[in-house]
Amino acid sequence: LYLTHLSICIADFQHRFVSLLAYQFSEYLPTTALRVLHERKDGRGVKALTGDELSTYFSHHDLERLEQYSRRLVDYLLIMDLVPTVARLYFMRRLDFSLTYVQKAVLLGMGLQHKSIDKLEKEIDLPEGQLKGLFNRVICKVIQEFTKVRTSAIEKELPTPSRVAILQPTAETMDEALESAAAEVKTKQRKEQAELLKSLDLNKYSITGTEEDWEGALSKGKSLSHVSIKSQKRKTVEEPTPSKKKPKSPHHKRHK
Numbered sequence: 001l002y003l004t005h006l007s008i009c010i011a012d013f014q015h016r017f018v019s020l021l022a023y024q025f026s027e028y029l030p031t032t033a034l035r036v037l038h039e040r041k042d043g044r045g046v047k048a049l050t051g052d053e054l055s056t057y058f059s060h061h062d063l064e065r066l067e068q069y070s071r072r073l074v075d076y077l078l079i080m081d082l083v084p085t086v087a088r089l090y091f092m093r094r095l096d097f098s099l100t101y102v103q104k105a106v107l108l109g110m111g112l113q114h115k116s117i118d119k120l121e122k123e124i125d126l127p128e129g130q131l132k133g134l135f136n137r138v139i140c141k142v143i144q145e146f147t148k149v150r151t152s153a154i155e156k157e158l159p160t161p162s163r164v165a166i167l168q169p170t171a172e173t174m175d176e177a178l179e180s181a182a183a184e185v186k187t188k189q190r191k192e193q194a195e196l197l198k199s200l201d202l203n204k205y206s207i208t209g210t211e212e213d214w215e216g217a218l219s220k221g222k223s224l225s226h227v228s229i230k231s232q233k234r235k236t237v238e239e240p241t242p243s244k245k246k247p248k249s250p251h252h253k254r255h256k
Contacts, residue, residue, distance in 0.1 A: 030106070051152065054146060103137065
């Protein structure tokens with residue numbers, strides 16, 4: 001219980017001290033402010049930033065500006081309005097990445113104490129070019145962390161599959177599968193041909209004549225290509241309908 005109460009007091013002090021570094025405590029050297037914060041090892045007690053919180057702190061255009069600076073496409077002055085928020089999130093243990101002691105001092109001095117590069121050059125005793133290089137590396141790590149947060153948020157929104165299909169090797173070889181498919185195609189073609197033959201009227205192609213007719217035709221010595229048989233088909237003759245006699249009129253008179 002004592003340790004829990006102590007940790008709550010320490011967290012409250014750090015929260016207030018970080019907020020006041022932009023005011024009276026801005027006269028502290030960055031190295032002195034880091035000793036007061038009593039930074040623990042990175043990665044301990046870090047509460048990861050969520051995608052919704054990231055959208056609250058930074059707009060899409062803000063993230064684009066940070067990324068452009070990390071690629072050295074724009075000057076650091078273009079992102080100075082975002083550095084205080086980045087520094088606050090880091091020192092309040094909301095960003096999970098490690099920095100060297102000098103990188104922490106640069107981020108604290110520029111982000112929380114609002115000091116210029118010229119002033120930090122005198123307080124940290126490093127040339128301007130080296131300070132800008134250290135600051136750029138810090139922003140590169142910030143961009144990597146923000147990308148990880150956004151990717152994690154997108155993955156949570158994606159639907160999770162209920163089951164994963166497991167591929168099993170087939171029992172038959174490729175040659176067997178091809179032979180089976182060919183047999184199915186042949187069976188299907190035979191069925192289609194049988195149905196087509198049933199639909200056709202083949203009686204008109206039938207050979208006429210009796211066995212006696214064929215024997216008589218073949219006995220004459222004719223070749224099979226010139227044999228002719230008389231057709232057995234008979235033409236249907238319509239029987240004439242009997243004519244009806246008209247009845248004589250009762251008024252008909254015989255002439256003498």
